[in-house]
């Protein structure tokens with residue numbers, strides 16, 4: 001099956017409104033002139049500028065996502081954001097289970113699952129991040145760990161909604177300035193693991209509809225080979241796309 005290509009960036013705890021305005025002005029000029037055949041391009045800003053970025057993106061072929069959310073619709077959850085609040089800002093997707101949230105804020109597989117179901121229930125595309133640690137890779141259990149994360153995250157997703165989920169395979173050892181990018185062969189093999197895990201839950205046909213992106217030390221120099229690897233449907237990028245020219249370069253490669 002021919003799936004859509006996705007290229008996007010998570011801004012993490014970076015970018016004030018003025019930074020985002022400059023970024024979107026430059027990215028917008030490119031996107032407006034790019035014509036047909038663009039991949040699905042997305043940015044994931046921090047909550048403080050989410051509504052402003054969504055408003056500016058409205059006239060662009062650009063999707064906007066939140067970096068996290070709670071699974072409950074409302075209640076006494078100080079500091080949290082509900083699915084409807086994310087939607088109300090104008091966002092189309094929500095990043096869930098990034099390795100930083102798992103490692104630093106105790107986000108569990110079960111919590112990610114509740115968030116995935118809540119996102120779908122609210123009409124948001126869940127961008128589910130999964131990945132193996134260096135230790136798991138060293139011990140030869142990378143595939144098991146990734147399969148477990150996928151199976152728990154997508155547990156209970158209705159079969160006809162599996163195609164609305166996007167998975168980002170992001171090996172923890174590949175992310176950030178000390179990371180080493182996965183080889184295209186490794187990425188391809190682990191993307192196949194992701195797809196098999198989805199197929200085990202929801203059947204091969206549903207799994208075939210789900211886009212699986214690669215993330216971790218992507219640069220314009222390695223993007224082409226990663227995108228050409230079997231089962232790699234796109235890229236989720238940090239540092240290399242924090243300047244608009246970086247994201248533009250990656251979109252051109254895609």
Ligand code: PEP
Nearest residue numbers: 175176215216217238239
């Ligand atoms: C990330 O943090 O999800 C990521 C992919 O970061 P980087 O591209 O900077 O390694």
